[in-house]
Amino acid sequence: MRKIKRFLSALLCGVILITGTLAGVSVRTDAAASSYAVQLRAAGFPDSYIRALSALHTAYPQWQFQAVKTGLDWNTVVSKESVNGVNLVPKTGNDATKSTADGAYDWTTNVWTVYDGSSWVGADADYIAYYLDPRNFLNETDIFQFESLSFSKVQTRQGVSSILKGTFMENMVEDSDGSELDYAQAFMDIGEETGVSPYHLASRVRQEQGLKGTSSLISGTYSGYEGYYNYFNVGAAGITSTLVIKNGLAYAKKAGWNTRYAALEGGAKILAKNYIGVGQDTLYFQKFNVVNQKNLYSHQYMANLAAAYNEGRKLGQGYADKQQAFVFRIPVYSGMPASAVTFTASGNPNNYLKSLSVTGQTLTPVFRGDTTSYSLVVDSKVSSVTISASPVAAKSSVTGTGTKKLQTGTNTCKVTCKSESGASKTYTLTIVKKAGAAAETEKTSVTSKTYQLKNKMVTGIAPGTKAATFLKKLKVTAGTVKLFSASKKSVTGIVSTGNVLQVYDSKNKKVSSYTLVIYGDVNGDGKINKTDLNRLNRHLNGTQKLTGCYLKAADTNRKKDGVNVLDLVYLNKHLQGKITIQQ
Known part of the structure; x- marks a missing residue:
């Protein structure tokens, strides 16, 4: 019987290598072909596959590649495989790999x-798309997830031993029936019996049970299920570890897997019948069912997203000599991106706030992390508020908190939470400060300890004073001030004769204005120089009269006797450095 199965397995392999399967087309690595790339395209591989496959062909001319034309739309496949719970990743992994x-x-x-x-x-979903895209794995290390999993004579006991090295299956153990169990030989015998690659069987058990094999599923000592084993974790599912073990061992007990060998053989037969026998004959197709039309996107052997990738690598390591006629069945989808999908594990994406508060105040509405707009009204006596916030995720950062001064009326404060991955969410607080009776009746005024504000003019200003310095030395009560030039432009440089200080009340209504006078700055450029001397001279000889603030600035000796030749002499002595015009 075993010889018959061996013959059928070999015959099946021969058919696949020569003609391909119903879902795929084989590519012969015929050295006489004028262009291997032409062969690949003729077999159904898109251009984005060609370069990598051609490189593999150059390195391994006996390798054969089948384009499995799934007929499925790429975006649909990604969407179906992204349904909650279908593909899983470790909870301890990078947060960017986890579904939100x-x-x-x-x-x-x-x-x-x-x-x-x-x-x-x-x-x-993006991480799933990365693993779904075959083009990410067309290299000599990762391609074995696409290898046909049928039994082949190129598979050896030595290759199985290589896969098992460093694991609990490396050495012989005593089976529950008293016989000696040689795992490597067992996988070879079972593989030949079932028509399944022993490398695949060894890699699968290694993936399911880990290096140490400490799971209760294969201990044979679990209470209520003593003497039963489940190496392939068949039926082992549940929301708790205990439930996973009990369900798996209940399956083993029902199946009669009361020896280690029986559990290995039974699991292999399920793989052969339920997966390889229905077209899911690669690790990739067992992970992503895109070929078994009756159960598309379900009937997937493993939920671990990286299982096919990890097992494929171990499978390839089992081959000491890779210069053999391997067959790789590689899926092709319609509507695929022009190039391979990429993925960057950028960290936790959470940019939500866990808390947001204003000390002593109540937010409207009540804070929720997914609500980003809030408002509150404070009394007219509240001059400032303190905003506090904390992020949901420990690695997120928060800006915009702290003490904020308030003006009467509407104040807008923004608090931003930035995730580890760089995504930001901004929360807006609209704080309205009431206008109290005292604030409404308080008179707007401007005073200064440095300058003299009298008769609608400001004096006492040193030549060369900058606008920012000038404004800083003013005390404004119940209002604001702005400085403009004679041409009504905002002044940002040095101040000069003729500049106008506009005064506004708390409602931004203009209530008064003052004209700046710098004695000696007759022409209004903020400096005292020969230009001012010439301008004053033209006034005195009657060719160009001075008026207003400029006439006042010409009274350089400050004797209140009108502008005359003495002021001209005084200005000239200032320029000679003999005296200084007092402001």
């Missing part, structure tokens, strides 16, 4: 829904 879809993640608590055991959560 509704039901899979709570933004307000930074908690992911656990779908299997105690540590497996939903995978991010």
Whole structure:
């Protein structure tokens, strides 16, 4: 019987290598072909596959590649495989790899829904797309997830031993029936019997049970299920670790897997019948069912998103000599991106606030992390408020908090939470400060300890004074001030004769104005120089009269006897450095 199965397995392999399967077309690595790239395109591979496959062909001319034309739309496949709970990643992994879809993640608590055991959560859709895209794995290390999993004579006991090295299956153990179990030989025998690659069987058990093999599923000592084993974790599912173990061992007990060998053989037969036998004959197709039309996107052997990738690498390591006629069945989808999907693990994406408050005040509405606009009204006596906030995720940062001064009327404060991945969410607080009776009746005024404000003029200003310095030395009560030039432009440089100080009340209504006078700055450029001397001279000889603030600035000796030749002499002595015009 075993010889018949061996013959059928070899015959099946021969058919696949020569003609391909119903879903794929084989590419012969015929050295006589004028262009291998032409062959690949003829077989159905898009241009974005050609370069990598051609490089593999150059290195391994006996390798054969089949384009499995799924007929499925790429975006549809990604969407279906991204349904909550279908593909899982470790809870301890980079947060960017985890799904934040509704039901899979709570933004307000930074908690992911656990779908299997105690540590497996939903995978991010972009991360799923990365693993779905075959073009990311067309290299000599990762391509074995696409290898046909049928038994082949190129597979050896030595290759199985290489896969098992460093694991609990490396050495012989005593089986529960008293016989000696050589794992490597067992996988070879079972592989030949079932028509399944022994490398695949060894890699699968290694993936399921880990290096140490400490799971209760294969201990044979679990209470209520003593003497039963489940190496392939068949039926082992549940929301808790205990439930996973009990369900898996209940399956083993029902199946009669009361020896280690029986559990290995039974699991292999399920793989052969339920997966390889229905077209899911690669690790990739067992992970992503895009070929079994009756159960598309379900009937997937493993939920671990990286399982095919990890097992494929171990599978390839089992081959000491890779210069053999391997067959790789590689899926092709319609509507694929022009180039391979990329993914960057950028960290936690949560940019929600856990708390937001204003000391002594009440926000409207009540704070929620997913609500970004709030308002509050404070009394006219409140001069400032203190805003506090904390992020949901520990690695997020918050800006915009602290003490904020308030003006009467509407004040807008913004608090921003930036996630570890760089995404920002801004929360806006609109704070309205009431205008109290005292504030409404308080008179707007401007005073200064440095300058003299009298008769609608400002004097006492040193030549060369900058506008910012000038304004800083003014005390404004119940209002604001602005400085303009004679041409009504805002002054930002040095102040000069003729500049106008406009005074506004708390409602931004103009209530008064003052004209600046710098004695000696006759022409209004903020400096005292020969230009001013000439301008004063033209006034005195009657060719160009001075008026207003400029006439006042010409009274350089400050004797209040009118502008005359003595002021001209005084200005000239100032320029000679003999005296200084007093402001």
